[in-house]
Every structure is written in C-alpha cells, then in structure tokens.
Amino acid sequence: MSWRDAIALAATSVRRSLGRAALTVSAVALAAALLTALLTIAGTARTRVLDQLSKGGPLSGIQVAAAAPDPGEIDQDDPKPGRAKILDDAALERIADLPEVRYALPVVASRLFVISPTKMRTREVEPFVETAVGVDLRQLPRLPISVIAGRAPSPRSMTEVAVTEAWLERYGLDRTQAASVLGTEIEAGAGRTDAEADTGDGERRRRVIRGRWMRLQVVGVVAQEAGSGSMLVSLPLARASREWSASGIDGGDAVGLSPSPYAGVLVAADSLDSIGRVRDRIGDVGYSTSSPENLIASVRRYLQVVEIVLTAIGVIALAVAGLGITNALLAAVRERRREIGVLKAIGARDRDVLRIFLVEATCLGLLGGVIGAALGYVAARSVGAVVNGYLQDQGLVGVRPTVPTVVILSVIAGSAVLALIGGALPALRAARLPAREAVGGS
Amino acid sequence: MGRRAGRCGFPAGAGHHGLVPGAEVRVSGLTHAYPTRHGPLVVLDDIEVEIPSGGYVSLVGSSGAGKSTLLSLIGGLEAAQQGVVEVGNRSLAGLSRDGLAAFRCATVGFVFQHFGLLDALTAAENIDVACSLAGLPRRERRRRTTELLAAVGLAERADHRPRELSGGERQRVAIARALANRPRLVLADEPTGNLDDDSTARVIGLLESMPADHGCTLVLVTHDRALAARAPLRLQLRDARLEPAA
16 A cells, blocks of 8 residues: 555545544644743743843853953953953954954943933933943844843944943933933043143143043943943944044043053854853963853753753643544544454555554644644744733833744654654554454454 | 566556456365353364355355354455465465465455445545555556446446445445455355345345356355355355355
8 A cells, every 4th residue: 555545544534533633633733832832932031041141142252351361360250350451453363363263343442521411310410431332333143232222323323322221320210211311412522631731839730631522312222241331332433532532642541541442352252162262262362351151051051951841841741642642543443443454354454554544643743733833833922922011011121032943843743753653552553453353353 | 578566466457358267265174263251162163165266155154153254264364273275276374464465455355244335435435445455556546446336337426435325335336346456256244234135136146247257256155045045056154064055
C-alpha cells in the first residue's frame, strides 16, 4: 500500500469519526497553544530582562573607560578605573582590531552650561553644568540606550537632545512623568576659556569664558549606559561642543573637560563566552573595562530555569494530549477490528495497517499543532498587549512579544512527533490484529 | 522486457480476459482447537479434503461447527495448528504473517456474510483499495474497478457508499472486490446470509459463474441446504469432522 493510499484511508477514517477527531485535535491544539504562548512569553520576558540589564545594548557589550586598568579590580563587572589615560583614534583602532571584537563605537563627552526652560521650573533649579554624551545614533540598536519616552535625537541633529531619569529627578519628576518633558527647550552652552584677567589683588586671576549657546529641544527620555551624563546628543553635536571647549587656552580644564578625545568606547564581543578574553586583551592595550558579564550570566541561568519549567508545563500538556490521541486511536482500533481484519483478508500486511494508523495519528497531531501554534500566537499577542498596557501605565518601556519562527515550527513538529508516539501503541495493536477478525473472530 | 510484477506477484496489467487457472486445494490431517476456560475446544479434527482446480464446493454445518475456521485456514487468515493446507501446490505451513498476507493478496478472494465493505468509502473506492493492495498501477486500478463494477451490474452505483446500497448490492460490490486481484480461489462465508431471495439468487448467480468465467476455485459456506445442493461437491462439518453432505 502506497503512502498516498494510506493517507487517503487515514483521512477517510478521520472523516468518519469527525466528532472524536475534532475533540482529539482540540486537545492537541490547546496544548500546543499553551506551549507556544509559554515559550513566547518566556522568551519575551527573557529578552526584556536582559535588555534592561544591558540598557538595550548588546549582551556581549563592554565599556572601555579613558583610564588605565586598576590591577586590584580585575574580574569585577564594574571595576574602579585606574589613572586617567588618553583614549584617542589610535587606541580606538587598536581596540577595534582586537580578535573577537565585533565592533567598537566611540563615546564623546562635552560639558554644557544648562539654563532650565521656564516650563520646567517646577522648583527652583539654578543653571548647572552637565555632561552631554555623544554617540553615533545611527547605531542605536547596538548602543546601551533604551528609549523610555519619545525618541532618540536624530544622528546628525545639532538641536535635539534626550535626557535621562537623573535629569527628571533634578526637576522633581519621576519616570511616569517622562512624557511631560518632551518638546521643552533648553538653552545650553559649551564654555571656552579665552583669557585670564588680572583681578588686581596681585594673586588671583579671573578667567574669561565664552559660551557657544544652543537651543536644544528635548525629544526623548532614555535610560543609557553609554557614558556618564544626563544628556544624550548626536555625535556631531558632542564633538562640536567638545572642540569648542578644548580650543580654549586651558584645553577645557576650566569647564571640567577631560583631555581624552573619547570619554569611552563601547565594544561588543563576538559572543558572551568571549567577553572575558576581549576584556583581557583591552586591558593589555592599557584601558580599564567594565561589563555586566557575571550579572548577565547569573540572570541567564535563572531565566533558563524558568524557561525549562514553562517548557516542561507545555510539554506535559502536549504529552497529555498525546495520550488523548492514544486513547482515541485505541477506541478506533476496538471499533474497527473487523474492518482491519477485512483489510488484511484482502492482502494488507501488518505494516500497511501500521502505516494507516500512524498517518492518522500524525495528521491529528499536525493539524492540532498548526491550530495550536496559531492560537498560541494570538494568546501571546493578547497577553503582550495587556502587559504592554500595564508597563506603559507604570511609565516603563513596553514589550512587544514576538513569536520566533523556530518556536512555531518546533511546536508543530513536536505535536506531530508526540502524536506519532501516542499513535504507536494503537497502530501496533491494529497491525498485530489477526486477519481472522474479518470473519468475526473466534 | 518482462511485465512489472504487482505486489502480490501477478503481472500488473495482465489482460482481463485471460483466465487464471483455479487453485487446487489439498487439506490433510488438519486439526484446530481454540482455548477455553474448560480446556481446548477442538473445532476441526483430522480434516482431509481435496478440491480440484476450478472446482465448486459447498460446505454446510451447524453454527459453531467450524466452517468459518476451515475457511480461514484454507484462505490463510490464520496458520494451521496441526496438519497440512496446500493451495495451488503451495503449502501454507511456516509462512510468516507477511507471507500469509502475500498469499491472500495473490491467490484468494474473500466474500463475507457481513460484506466487509469500508463504510467511509464508495463502492469504487472499496474495490480500488483491493486493487491498490494488489499493487496495480493507478491507471490499471481505475480500469479494473470500472470493469468489475460493470460485471456485477453496479456501474451506475460506483460513487455510492455502502449505506446507500441495498444488502444485495453491497454483496455484489464485495464480490467485485474479491475479484480485484484475479484470485485463483474464492472463499465465500455465508454470502447470502443477510439477503432476501432476489438478492440471494443474483449473488449466487455471480458466485457460481466464477469458476467458469474467471477460472477460479470456489468454496461456498452456507446454512442453506438448497444452495449447498447446487454445488457439484458438497461437504458438511459434523462433530469437527468433514464428511460428504447428504
């Protein structure tokens, strides 16, 4: 008997017991839906948690400071840097060329005088000096930056800024009020020491600082670990401000500008496993590094346990559905003893009968798996929407659950395989039935 | 270039008008018992019989006399416990389950009292399944199914399912199916047991024409002594022994 004939006979059998087949498929579909939803939710939660730890950057991210490593702090996730050290283009190139380094992105810091916008004077805030962190915002997905509200500044904008939670706190705002700062304008100026004037007392000299003033619009609120500062700006803006300050007679010393062209470098290793080696190599080049590798590794282990538990729950549900298939097919074998006997009487071999029942079981499992995966997808999206709403109400970054293709394919394939296993016993029993059943048994 | 053999061994695409010689049946020393709580129940005891090629034999006996068991053993539905069963000079002793399946597929056509049709399939599909098991190519299967349905006068009912057919029609479909593999031996187990007189006459007419039209050997098990009397060779089972019928 060909596979085609076996499939046709199995389909005929399913059509005949449509009610039972529908119930069996429903059981498999529900289990597959549960498994799909659990895997999706677990995957999304995992991504969200790790994303939070890495502030949206790569998990294999390493921060290089413009400082030499402190020998006493080696192997710490967040070591205290050693003495300051110039981090320039040559050093950046050396780091980028190291083995197992995927990419290296520079961070430029500039110091700005900030005059608060009128709208934001919820309490008295004096003009202050703040660090603006400039990064290549074209690489936003690769940077440890999570947008909480609004958006990141445009990559080449000279008028846009995003602020951090520290900025909000300065104005007595919390995360849930992040949206209220969007659209406000800040007056910010980079200072340059042009001259030192004699104060006349013979000892003290007065510095003359000129400001390069800009009007910056707050376009977003972000959480960022790219550099130390509560303002995030485009790389060109940070560079221009920095160059202005550095061009003064004191090289920017008066405004607290570091002599290093780059405040840091964000490095991504090829994989989580290679973080340690890359950090060692950067240390050999002479710079201090930090990375939440130990924290991420621990959290990943815990998340993996959660995933295993959730997957086990789904698989148990699927196994129960598989038992349902076994039960349904055993009932079918009991009902069709004579029919099986007749098939054998007209020449069907054991393996032909086995094939018919296995095909029937697999079809039920496959159909249940496809329906279940679709239901699971919908369920995961629905749960995601509810969670998203809650998170946004709490002023947190929302989640968007994505169902990986591999999960869908695995659930469908798993359903089919479990059904095949579940159908094996009835199929074997049917195959071993004596042909004499055709004449009514003895 | 030789013809491609079907799964059962007969040439696929053999001419449908060619007669296949009937199988000679020889049974010797056949004893068969079924286990019960009170010990083995012997239903066949030292059975000896020879049926010539193309012969027509009727077999009568009371209920539980062992008629169906004898038919099962001759047709290879089960293996003999003791004794020899030869069909077409081929002993069934020692054949595996697959070997017996291949023997049934190549040599035997069964007709049952309960018709044995698959309810979910149409008349044509029921015959097609038998053709498929016989290993006929798809095109040949269609041709043979049409030919057989026409031969039993049911060409117009090809797409009807068994529940849409009368008892007599169902049995004619079963006869057509039994002929799908060009059997050398047809075993009919009380084929008219569920039929009215008109249907019985038509079904018996079809069965009795088999030795002449198809060249096969026919063994007919029946309770109906009038029907049994029409066979040239009449046997009856009594007390587990086989003897000529009166």
